[in-house]
Amino acid sequence: MKLYFHPASTTSRIVLLFAAEEGIELKPEVVDILSGAHLSGSFPSVNPKRLVPALEDDGFIVSESAAILRYLAAKTGSAAYPTDLRERARVDEMVDYLNSDFYRDWGYNLIYPQLFPHHKRDSDAAQQCTVHWGQERVRNGLAYLDSVLASRRHLAGDKLTIADYFGAGILSAGELIRVDLTQYPNLNRWYESMRALPSWPRVSEALEGFKGMLKDTPFVSIP
Incomplete structure (x- = not known):
């Protein structure tokens, strides 16, 4: 199986961490999203949405990190995606919450507008309103x-299930704007347990490098 990814991509790192911890062998294919390689060349034929990650398994292509997690877990019989219907429903429920309700505000209303020019709003007033709206919604989440x-x-x-891998990957983006989770002791305990996984340091090398580049940049965060 081949994984098209970029190491700085939050959603790519979700899949990389799960595969590393589960011992799932993937052939890595880096798509340099920083230079726009996802927008041209052969990649759009792999994923017409022009986004990473994407998984290719003997000609069958799956995109969307949550779908890739489910596919890999089911294909390998991983205990991280239980077969019991009710247990699986709880996993799906949490993944879907994180991927829709939470990530919308966490990523696209709080973090990304402060990090990436193409996510910044057209006016200072709109930018400020978006980020502060995201901040309040994220606190609730x-x-x-x-x-x-x-x-x-x-x-x-x-x-431990794929919900934890998905959630930890999404939460890791908060490190870029220095979100402080200690005021949420249960969440912080769980997140630190995920950061203690053996594969976390290797998978998170790009995240750490990005954090270093941003260490002197002021952000609206969750203090």
Whole structure:
């Protein structure tokens, strides 16, 4: 199986971490999104949405990191995606919440408008309103996740699942704008347990490099 990805991509790192921890062998194909390689050449024929990651398995292509996680877990029989219908529904419920409701505000209303010029709003007033709206919504989301983890070891129960890999990858983007999770003790405990996974340092090398580049940049964050 071939994975088209970029190491700085949040959603790519989700898949890379899961595959590394599960021992799933993937042939890596870096798509240099920083130079626009995802917009031209052969990649649009792989993923017409022109986004990474994308997985190719013997001519069958899957895009979207959550779908890729489910595909890899089901294909390999991973315990991280339980076969019990109710347990699987809890996993899917959390992945879908993180991927839609939470990520919309976390990524596209708080983090990315402050990091990337193509996400910045057209006026200073619009930018400020977007970021502060995202900040307030994110606080609600973080409080919700903290409450969930008050009675669970992991996001979907007491076992490590693809919801944890997905959630940890999404949460890791907050390190770029220096989000402080210590005010959410249950969430912070869980996130630190994910950061302690053996493969995390290698998968997160690009994230750490990006953080270093931004160390003196002021951000609206979650203090």
